Amino acid sequence: MVAVSFGPDSMALLDMLHEDGYNLAVAHVNYHKRPQSNLEQSGLEQYCIHRDIPLYVLDIDQYSETGNFQGWARQVRYRFFANIATQIGAQAIITAHHRDDHIETILLQKKRKTMSICMGICEETTLFGRRVLRPLLPYSKSELIEYCAKHGVDYAVDQSNLSDAYERNKIRHHEVTLLNSDDINRLLKEADDYNLATKALLTSIQADFAQCKLPVLKVVGYDERQLFLAVHLLLKNQLSNYPISKSLLSEMRDIAHGSKSHWRRHLRGDYWLVRSYDTFEVIKFDIAKQYSYKYEKPSRDDTPYFFMDFTSASHRNLAPLECYPITIRNTQPGDYLVIAGHRRLLRRLFIDWKLPRHRRNSWPVMLDKDGNIIFVPRYRPDFNKETNSRFFVK
16 A cells, blocks of 8 residues: 655655556545645546556545644554555555655754664554555655656645745755765665664564563663663554653653552553563553353353353362352452461452452452352463363453
């Protein structure tokens, strides 16, 4: 799926891919902020109609005038691209970022002193769960304009790119133009070396993870860049586009050095960054709902909270026939289990088991017909589901 604005860069990309015989679809976002936007959309429609290429358009008739419009617009369009790519089963989203964009981004990062996975623009990344490729990074904008002229490809120039309203435009017009070929080659080599070193570092840090969890002791030992990359790996599966701030890294380091065994920080939506004993992980929190399942006889059930199969006699020691009907529900304050004739509050058992705090409210317990708790599944952090598992917590 090709992201196309009808500028010379994306039109050159689209035509190259079409001429090479790729199976394509096109996605276009019309923000309706400029008088020419509808004409540009019409030109793209004509190109796609003549070549029998499916075109998907997102019309934006409302947008926020407060804050960073470019940042907001980027989120909107990539979310749209990802949704369409998923809908049509596209292998990847392809964008037309080129060498000039790459150089501008390098200079912008240096000016802002921001941390990033790539210096400049990454050749490949993941956004909203979809693979994004940028094959034009070796090409300059002038080469792409020349391609369009040579192959008769229509395009339009966004006049807003000519103003200095945005910081990137200022860099484009007043800094990049001062660079000679040696300056450009030096910047490109610096970015290549940095990105190559980052790949090696990511591989090393990935080896520190265990089951998508980052050990607290590793956080204590990481320098700032290592910690940034570790947090990137921690977030990438669930929140790949989440901005990693220095304040987040500082807070994680403080928590890693501190004595709190449980801590959490809200990230976005239902997602939280959690310290639970010796590890950090990203967790989607669904506030624990009260649940209760009643079984009149030994049964098999697959619920959102647990799986059970008590149809064979092998689990009669957990739930003897005389205990039925049994009830399985989530824990409640004051729950206890009788062990060797003594009451043990489940709250204390959970602490002994090092059951993560975010799991305690939804942990299942089994009650007999008289309402006595007769079984509490033991928490094991290294538990692996097996084909013959008769009971396990989701």
